[in-house]
Amino acid sequence: MAAPGDGLGLLQPMVTDAVTAGGEPRLWIGQALVRGDPPGGRLVPAPSRVEVEQRWDVGPLLAWLADRKGWVLEDTTTLATLGVGGHLAEQPVEGDPPAGRRRIGYAADTPRLWDWPVGAGDASELARVRRPGWDPPEPAADWPSVRHAARRVRTEDPAEVVLGRFLELMGSVLEVTTTLPPPPADGGEDAGAVGAVVAALPGWFREACAPEWWSPEAVARRVAMLDLPGGRRRREAWELRWTEREVARGLVPTERTWRVHSAQVVDEHLLDLACEVPALGSPTTSLKWLLRVCGATSCLSPQESGLRFGLPRR
Numbered sequence: 001m002a003a004p005g006d007g008l009g010l011l012q013p014m015v016t017d018a019v020t021a022g023g024e025p026r027l028w029i030g031q032a033l034v035r036g037d038p039p040g041g042r043l044v045p046a047p048s049r050v051e052v053e054q055r056w057d058v059g060p061l062l063a064w065l066a067d068r069k070g071w072v073l074e075d076t077t078t079l080a081t082l083g084v085g086g087h088l089a090e091q092p093v094e095g096d097p098p099a100g101r102r103r104i105g106y107a108a109d110t111p112r113l114w115d116w117p118v119g120a121g122d123a124s125e126l127a128r129v130r131r132p133g134w135d136p137p138e139p140a141a142d143w144p145s146v147r148h149a150a151r152r153v154r155t156e157d158p159a160e161v162v163l164g165r166f167l168e169l170m171g172s173v174l175e176v177t178t179t180l181p182p183p184p185a186d187g188g189e190d191a192g193a194v195g196a197v198v199a200a201l202p203g204w205f206r207e208a209c210a211p212e213w214w215s216p217e218a219v220a221r222r223v224a225m226l227d228l229p230g231g232r233r234r235r236e237a238w239e240l241r242w243t244e245r246e247v248a249r250g251l252v253p254t255e256r257t258w259r260v261h262s263a264q265v266v267d268e269h270l271l272d273l274a275c276e277v278p279a280l281g282s283p284t285t286s287l288k289w290l291l292r293v294c295g296a297t298s299c300l301s302p303q304e305s306g307l308r309f310g311l312p313r314r
Helices: 009-020 030-035 049-055 122-130 159-177 191-200 203-208 216-225 230-241 244-249 285-294
Strands: 026-028 040-042 056-058 062-067 070-075 081-085 102-104 147-155 259-267 270-277 296-300
Touching: 009 070, 009 081, 009 102, 049 056, 049 070, 062 230, 122 159, 122 259, 147 159, 147 285, 159 191, 159 259, 159 270, 159 285, 191 244, 203 285, 216 230, 244 285, 285 296
Parallel strands: 040 081, 056 102
Antiparallel strands: 026 040, 062 070, 070 081, 147 270, 147 296, 259 270
């Protein structure tokens, strides 16, 4: 017998928990699949975001997005969504979160997405970032089951400039992450590692990040976006997700689900990027945001662009 919320990916435990507590979540899974849309649902009764975060330790694979009906959690691996509710201007509870919160949405806890040792290949990746080139990817010795993902990136600024910014950014991050101590033995989020990555982000990149979740600027932007039409509202919600801390949470060694393999400039406003991923379906959402800040206007998959590995050098 299927568990409540089966089909909502990483969000399923929240639905099961709500049902166990006597709730009656509204789900649209089968209907969405028929339409070709990601599955979704809504918790009933609807807790606030603050209430959810008092019970759950929400990892970077789940994205908090603002919507007209309140907060929504999106599983970035499947795009499934779960409406939560709550006012977009609510403020968090002061002090440390309660002990014993359940972890949800962490790559390190998700075997189907995490198939390489923590920090594996960071040093070799740093070397590639410092001396970029385009080479057909080969399995790495330290995680032989690695898979590869190609991205064709269109840029507004000259592609060479955009690539330079991206390599500068990744070099700064990798210089820190290659020297971090092992993660906590209890599996909790490494606040020290997150802080170290935040500090490593170049100033120009940090300026482009969204304001912190509960700052007056962020609250004002969330409220203002409710009047935008659907497409623009969703884009604004996506951009408001990427605070400095949220970016850093996805770049710590235990959570980053992609590695830079090689890159090349194709023409004035086009570059190709090859990445290593630990498993099919591993998300590259944070990579897209990094490229966006560096000056990319689109980041296309092989299915969308026709890019394949083993391309001749240009």
